[in-house]
Amino acid sequence: MDTRLTFVTLAVTDLAATRRFYVDGLxxxxxxxxxxEVIFxxxxxxxxxSLWTRAGFEAEVGPLAAGGGIPPLTLSHNLPDTAGVDRVMKDAAAAGAEIVRPAQQREWGGYSGYFADPDGFRWEVAYNPGPLGVExxxxAGLA
Structure with missing residues (x-):
């Protein structure tokens, strides 16, 4: 198997609310x-x-783990500058996102913040000035 990822699928509670957030809001x-059923x-x-209803997800993949807390993953959206991070965080808040951690300078040299979508999935919005971030x-044709 080669090193490649083609789909990230999240099981969502309310697909209509999720659609409003991503399509109408963002x-x-x-x-x-x-x-x-699903939106790609x-x-x-x-x-x-891929945002899939929980019922559809469970029918094909199996039961979801029960328990409290947030889903154990983050999705990241990187940008070429801090102004872009601030703009996306503002847009996400206007779309109804919960701002979990406001954007700020990080000890690793970058600038990032976190918001939660309607199902609590955490999005990191980041500017990474390091070699990997620049690459x-x-x-993406943004630098």
Whole structure:
């Protein structure tokens, strides 16, 4: 198996609320949608974010773990500067996101903040001035 990721799938509680957040709030355009079941967003040339109803997810993948706390993962959106981070955090808040950690300078040299989508999935919005961050922005045509 080669080192590649093509889909990230999240099981969501209320697909209509999730759709309103990503489509109406953040302005994302679905690449595919099966109404009431799943929405796909192209988040890179070969990567899709799939938002699937919990029932559909469990029917195919198996039962979800029960317990408190937040889902044990973050999704990240990197930008080429701090102003972009502030803009996206503001847009996310306007779309209804909970700002979990306001954007701030980090000890690792970057600048980032976190928001939660309607299901509590954490999005990191970051500016990473290090070599890997610069490489990712160049690959995305943003630097």
């Amino acid at each position: 302005g994302w355009a679905p690449a595919f949608e099966a109404e009431g 967003f192209r988040v890179g040339p070969t990567v899709m974010l 990712l922005m160049q690959a």
